Amino acid sequence: MATLGQELRQQREARGKSLEEISQVTNIAIRFLHAIERDDYRELPGELYNRSFIRQFARAIGYDEARALQLYERQSGSPRIPTDEEVSRTPEFLPSPKTGNALLLTLTLSIVVIVVAGTSYAFPGWWKFLSHPLLSSQKTSSPQAPPTPSAEPPPVATTTPASPPDPALPPPTDELVLELRATGKCWTRIQVDGGKQEEFILLPDDVRLYRAKEKIVLSLGARQFVSVTVNGRSLELPSRDGITVKRAVITPSTVETGLMGQLNPAADLR
Numbered sequence: 001m002a003t004l005g006q007e008l009r010q011q012r013e014a015r016g017k018s019l020e021e022i023s024q025v026t027n028i029a030i031r032f033l034h035a036i037e038r039d040d041y042r043e044l045p046g047e048l049y050n051r052s053f054i055r056q057f058a059r060a061i062g063y064d065e066a067r068a069l070q071l072y073e074r075q076s077g078s079p080r081i082p083t084d085e086e087v088s089r090t091p092e093f094l095p096s097p098k099t100g101n102a103l104l105l106t107l108t109l110s111i112v113v114i115v116v117a118g119t120s121y122a123f124p125g126w127w128k129f130l131s132h133p134l135l136s137s138q139k140t141s142s143p144q145a146p147p148t149p150s151a152e153p154p155p156v157a158t159t160t161p162a163s164p165p166d167p168a169l170p171p172p173t174d175e176l177v178l179e180l181r182a183t184g185k186c187w188t189r190i191q192v193d194g195g196k197q198e199e200f201i202l203l204p205d206d207v208r209l210y211r212a213k214e215k216i217v218l219s220l221g222a223r224q225f226v227s228v229t230v231n232g233r234s235l236e237l238p239s240r241d242g243i244t245v246k247r248a249v250i251t252p253s254t255v256e257t258g259l260m261g262q263l264n265p266a267a268d269l270r
Contacts, residue, residue: 004054004071005039012061026056027201033057041076048187048221048244050076052201176212176252179229187221202226220245 002010012022019033032053035043044050051069058068180188182202191197192212202208202225210216218237220226223245228235230250237245 003039004068004075005037007071008057008061008063008068009037011063015061017061022057022060025060026053028053028056039075041072045185046221049185049201052187052199175231176210176216176250177231178210178212178216178218178250179227180206180208180210181227181229182206182225183227184222184225186223186225188226189219191217215249215251218245218248218250 012019019030019037022028022033023030032044035041036054036057041050044053050072054068054072055065057063058065180202182204184204186202187199188202189197189199190210192210193214193216204225218228220237221244223237223239223243228237235250237248239245
């Protein structure tokens with residue numbers, strides 16, 4: 001049975017395309033294309049990059065991308081990663097900065113509601129006792145002597161002009177302005193306002209800007225190499241494994257309410 005590299009090379013030669021042409025179309029270095037045709041995956045930069053390179057290589061020569069990934073997983077022993085269709089079936093999640101605090105607040109409010117409801121049911125009109133004279137605290141004060149008349153005229157009260165009110169803050173904008181600034185290589189997938197997904201690899205010192213009205217769905221292969229800024233605020237997106245970001249949904253409401261994680265400047269980990 002032919003290996004992945006052999007099948008890709010046969011398909012490429014059958015279409016009369018050179019590796020230089022494939023490199024120009026996919027922006028993949030020729031040495032990586034040579035490594036794929038030799039089935040030498042140790043020369044490739046990493047797992048997410050390997051899959052992206054193989055998919056782009058197969059697409060450029062008209063080869064079945066799903067079969068290419070299956071052969072790669074079989075040969076390299078790499079664990080299977082869900083396809084885009086399977087990922088789209090999973091519910092999108094909005095990252096929360098402090099899930100534990102949110103659960104504690106919800107539990108506390110629930111207990112307060114239960115206690116108030118139970119007290120109202122057992123003792124109707126219980127709140128009326130709070131205004132009873134015996135329960136109201138009264139401060140005792142010693143009698144004071146009446147003021148003696150003074151010949152001096154009372155001081156005239158002076159009024160100071162009130163300080164002008166603080167200028168109103170500008171209303172929050174509904175537009176999303178996303179900036180991606182890379183310090184290292186990072187596989188990236190982005191979808192703006194439900195449009196077509198864009199998949200690419202950010203290189204060191206790359207800067208990309210995106211504008212959206214409704215939402216931006218962002219996935220990163222190595223979040224430590226990318227600084228994410230939305231409307232001038234640096235965001236640290238959540239990650240289940242500490243490295244990758246899977247389909248983080250950014251909307252104007254999540255940015256305004258601060259639900260995108262710690263709003264601290266992202267540290268340069270290079």
